[in-house]
Amino acid sequence: MNFKYISVASGSSGNCHYVGYKNTGVLVDAGLSGKKIKENLEKFDVNLENVSGILITHEHSDHIKGAGILSRKYDIPIYANEKTFQAMKDKIGDVKEKNIVIFKNNTKFSLNDIQITPFSIHHDAVDPVAFSFDDEKTKISIATDLGYICDNIRKNIYNSKLVVLESNHDVEMLKMGPYPYYLKRRVLSKNGHLSNEDAGKFALELVEKGTQKIFLAHLSRENNFPELAFETVKGILKSKNIDIRKHVELKVLDRNEASNLCIV
Ligand SMILES: [Zn+2]
Numbered sequence: 001m002n003f004k005y006i007s008v009a010s011g012s013s014g015n016c017h018y019v020g021y022k023n024t025g026v027l028v029d030a031g032l033s034g035k036k037i038k039e040n041l042e043k044f045d046v047n048l049e050n051v052s053g054i055l056i057t058h059e060h061s062d063h064i065k066g067a068g069i070l071s072r073k074y075d076i077p078i079y080a081n082e083k084t085f086q087a088m089k090d091k092i093g094d095v096k097e098k099n100i101v102i103f104k105n106n107t108k109f110s111l112n113d114i115q116i117t118p119f120s121i122h123h124d125a126v127d128p129v130a131f132s133f134d135d136e137k138t139k140i141s142i143a144t145d146l147g148y149i150c151d152n153i154r155k156n157i158y159n160s161k162l163v164v165l166e167s168n169h170d171v172e173m174l175k176m177g178p179y180p181y182y183l184k185r186r187v188l189s190k191n192g193h194l195s196n197e198d199a200g201k202f203a204l205e206l207v208e209k210g211t212q213k214i215f216l217a218h219l220s221r222e223n224n225f226p227e228l229a230f231e232t233v234k235g236i237l238k239s240k241n242i243d244i245r246k247h248v249e250l251k252v253l254d255r256n257e258a259s260n261l262c263i264v
């Protein structure tokens, strides 16, 4: 069997991904309005009635904005770790008791047909995670909001066929840009976001470990643009003779629209 992946939207103002396997579909985050998530999914013929869970990475609003509304309207369970759920519950409104499912970091669980591993990452949230999905043969991973690439990320993501990877900012654009000093420091810190250059360096490791598709995600509106993220990562891969046509498929996810339907 194959995994189906759709980027519902990915950028610093709203994140949501769809992963399907056999008869189960899940969302990773729901950081746009419920209406926008519904519309974007419909472009690829996915109905929210067929979504079995919303997996939450962390409590920042660009990841949870639509979670409560979708849970109430379509009776979808929300999956999060305990600390994240406590940090987000006042922001998402009332959710039925049965639609709150608590998982443990770094412990695989199954949601109907899908095996899910939430793994700890470094970011300025209470207990942030990224997710990988696997069926023993094929693995795909979605990792954004990464302060830096730690060994727990490597352990969990290596050998994924598809990796959705944060490529948040260009360091020079960020330094020269409009953000106040404290925010610049936050983004650049070990609990901030991954730069294009660091995404490129990690992309090198991923290709060596067998990754065939890398989709760059969570681009900052102020401190990045798609061509720059793409060219930076492509350049780093090329410096080690990795050709983005021959060895790996490299793409940038759309910030606002559904994009990059793929089957792996
Ligand atoms: Zn965040």
Ligand SMILES: [Zn+2]
Binding pocket: 012, 015, 060, 062, 063, 145, 218
């Ligand atoms: Zn974010």
